[in-house]
Amino acid sequence: MNINEVIRPVKSELELFRTKFKDAMASEVGLLNKVASYILKQKGKQIRPALVLLSAKLVGGVNEGTYRAAALVELLHTATLVHDDVVDTADMRRGLPAVNALWKNKVAVLMGDYLLARGLLLALQNGDTLFLNIVSDAVRRMSEGELLQIEKTRHLDIDEETYFKIISDKTASLISTACELGAASASTDEKVRQSLRDCGEALGLAFQIRDDILDYQGDTKNTGKPIGGDIKEKKITLPLIYSLNKVGEEKRKEIISILKSDKKRALFSNDIINFVVENGGIEYADKVAKDYANKALEAIQDLPDCESKKSIDLLVEFVIKRKV
Secondary structure: OOOHHHHHHHHHHHHHHHHHHHHOOOOOOOOHHHHHHHHHHHOOHHHHHHHHHHHHHHHOOHEEEEHHHHHHHHHHHHHHHHHHHHHOOEEEEEEHHHHHHHHHHHHHHHHHHHHHHHHHHHHOOOOOOHHHHHHHHHHHHHHHHHHHHHHHHHHHHOOHHHHHHHHHHHHHHHHHHHHHHHHHHOOOHHHHHHHHHHHHHHHHHHHHHHHHHHHHHHHHHHOOOOOOOHHHOOOOOOOHHHHHHHHOOHHHHHHHHHHOOOOHOOOOHHHHHHHHHHHOOHHHHHHHHHHHHHHHHHHHOOOOOOHHHHHHHHHHHHHHHOOO
16 A cells, blocks of 8 residues: 555645645745745655545535645644754755755744744635634644653653653644644534544554654665664653563663763664564554554544545554555
């Protein structure tokens, strides 16, 4: 299965969305247009706008409000990626030099701010106050999640509860928002909105846990990121949290000691990977990810059967089985 199967019911709508999204990024400032054009070349799978369209089609149908909602989500997502590359001092994004690598941090930060502002204005100019409320809460959650992760990474005291709070706010919030916005654009039924919001939240959690698993068992060629990358950045994720809770205090201190030292992390990251594998961290995280995938499916099981619902089911399957 590939992502084309997932987006098939909204393929034509997604093509129209891309045109509208390009228009939404336009500016009278030449540099902004140049950077925006470059960002458009980096487009990924565009799962979030696809989820907006699929959710709308599932509960009523795609309309102009749906396209605005999809653009709003993608503008916000793109803004966060540009800002994240600055925060992480990343040089590459989707196989191409990152915006900050080409135009330096000042332009990248301002570009991210511009994209966020364009999204908010798009909602305000069309009276989409509900969209604005939903997205503003997502922005709050994403910021809080990022700052909580920074705080906990400094102290290396992340437990499972904190981990789920971080990934719920950092990752799941925007996927949940995409599903809810799609529903809100096509239906006034609060129960329907809640169902799709819950589906997106669970899907986002499954996605992030799977991503964290791939850091321990993936490879650079297929995933696009080096194995052990989270370890080198001192990120304690679910496979490691579980493994640390399985061993005695002496072994736990040994692993934490490696994580605290830049030199040790560079030398012994493979030791931590082996530690996680040996203590069942991968199997545990995989089970939790599958549990959330099932919750995502359960959240929309009472909604009408149709091609869009089948596509969301396929996306859940894609997320849980993905190797990249």
